[in-house]
Amino acid sequence: MKAERMIDLKDVTAVEEQYQLATYKKMPLVAESGEGVWIYTNDGQRYLDLYGGHAVAGTGHCHPHVVNAIKGQAEKLLFYSNLVYSEARAHASQKLISVAPKTLTKTFFCNSGTEANENAMRMARMATGREKVITFDSGFHGRTADAISATFLGKYRELGKPNVPGHLRAEFGDIESVRVAADDSVAAIMLEPIQSMAGVRLAEPSFYRALREFCDEHGIVLIYDEVQTGIGRTGEWFFAGGDAGDRVVPDIITLAKSLGSGIPVGACLVTEKISSHIKENDFGTTFGGGMIAMAAVTATLEAIEMDGMLANVRGVEAYIRERLREVEQVVAVRGKGLLLGLEFADNARPIHEALLDRKIITGTSSDAKVLRLLPPLCLSKADIDLFVESLSFVVRR
Numbered sequence: 001m002k003a004e005r006m007i008d009l010k011d012v013t014a015v016e017e018q019y020q021l022a023t024y025k026k027m028p029l030v031a032e033s034g035e036g037v038w039i040y041t042n043d044g045q046r047y048l049d050l051y052g053g054h055a056v057a058g059t060g061h062c063h064p065h066v067v068n069a070i071k072g073q074a075e076k077l078l079f080y081s082n083l084v085y086s087e088a089r090a091h092a093s094q095k096l097i098s099v100a101p102k103t104l105t106k107t108f109f110c111n112s113g114t115e116a117n118e119n120a121m122r123m124a125r126m127a128t129g130r131e132k133v134i135t136f137d138s139g140f141h142g143r144t145a146d147a148i149s150a151t152f153l154g155k156y157r158e159l160g161k162p163n164v165p166g167h168l169r170a171e172f173g174d175i176e177s178v179r180v181a182a183d184d185s186v187a188a189i190m191l192e193p194i195q196s197m198a199g200v201r202l203a204e205p206s207f208y209r210a211l212r213e214f215c216d217e218h219g220i221v222l223i224y225d226e227v228q229t230g231i232g233r234t235g236e237w238f239f240a241g242g243d244a245g246d247r248v249v250p251d252i253i254t255l256a257k258s259l260g261s262g263i264p265v266g267a268c269l270v271t272e273k274i275s276s277h278i279k280e281n282d283f284g285t286t287f288g289g290g291m292i293a294m295a296a297v298t299a300t301l302e303a304i305e306m307d308g309m310l311a312n313v314r315g316v317e318a319y320i321r322e323r324l325r326e327v328e329q330v331v332a333v334r335g336k337g338l339l340l341g342l343e344f345a346d347n348a349r350p351i352h353e354a355l356l357d358r359k360i361i362t363g364t365s366s367d368a369k370v371l372r373l374l375p376p377l378c379l380s381k382a383d384i385d386l387f388v389e390s391l392s393f394v395v396r397r
């Protein structure tokens with residue numbers, strides 16, 4: 001029997017609350033469809049989505065090129081595992097490597113960001129024969145055992161008790177703290193190059209360079225968790241290799257979120273040197289590299305190219321920064337591209353709520369004073385005008 005249509009917000013809320021674990025504080029809307037930067041609810045309202053469903057809708061909601069690729073693949077073959085070759089997987093890995101920094105030459109596909117980070121740490125341990133991993137204060141890397149143990153942000157690590165041993169903590173932006181934390185048994189240093197959940201924190205370019213040099217000196221694997229910053233979000237394909245990070249390229253980049261435009265997929269991009277330490281059966285996943293996800297990855301990268309989204313991100317970043325100068329309650333705009341943190345003098349949560357009342361979705365962060373914007377990369381100047389007008393209105397109330 002087919003499920004019955006639920007039109008009313010109250011009906012959907014009641015059923016979800018009855019049958020779903022209450023793990024998220026949800027916004028009071030039922031998302032039914034989407035197009036570009038817009039989300040439409042089941043009662044016919046539309047919301048400007050400046051959060052992109054946790055930074056996932058990079059190409060915008062339901063980009064036709066991505067939707068057609070997924071449909072076309074679904075009609076041919078939904079899935080077969082890594083035990084067979086696949087044209088969809090061949091295309092996705094080739095395309096992803098073609099946009100990656102040149103020293104990253106191999107992909108490993110998995111299903112999520114936390115999995116990508118777990119696999120990256122394991123690759124580093126295999127490549128070095130060492131065990132420990134240094135990560136940074138306020139970084140977020142996921143919720144599975146090893147990734148949550150690497151997450152020194154708020155209560156997360158505590159939630160993952162008992163933690164995986166061998167995780168060391170340093171201060172983001174402070175190379176001295178890395179020197180103090182490190183010993184001979186460090187396999188990897190892993191960081192979010194822009195700490196998103198912490199309130200969009202970016203370090204000085206010299207910090208990334210110093211990390212690269214430190215890793216080279218001590219044979220440590222440098223891992224960039226680009227789950228949020230990757231796939232065009234900063235106005236370049238990756239944070240790695242860009243000016244904000246002094247053009248530093250790590251040994252491994254991890255990806256997820258917008259990589260499949262909403263189809264779950266994660267990836268590790270690795271150097272030739274790392275890949276030389278990995279043998280058959282060292283790594284595996286049932287779903288990673290499945291055909292639907294691979295079709296989504298290729299089409300996502302193509303859509304970003306076809307629509308000139310990287311240039312768009314750079315253009316609208318400049319525009320949003322300029323327009324936000326008119327809003328004096330915004331005391332700082334942090335971040336890069338379309339990963340932006342708007343800092344207010346006081347708690348920003350009431351502003352988040354008031355914007356939602358005006359049908360604009362923004363993101364909060366673990367810094368109560370910072371609202372995050374992680375919109376689709378196709379955001380236009382007109383969308384920004386709408387946002388700034390609404391923001392100006394709600395902060396004056």
Ligand SMILES: Cc1ncc(COP(=O)(O)O)c(C=O)c1O
Nearest residue numbers: 112113114140141142227228256
């Ligand atoms: C920087 C970063 N790394 C890792 C993760 C974990 O990704 P996932 O939720 O796909 O496991 C997230 C999720 O928010 C993230 O923001």
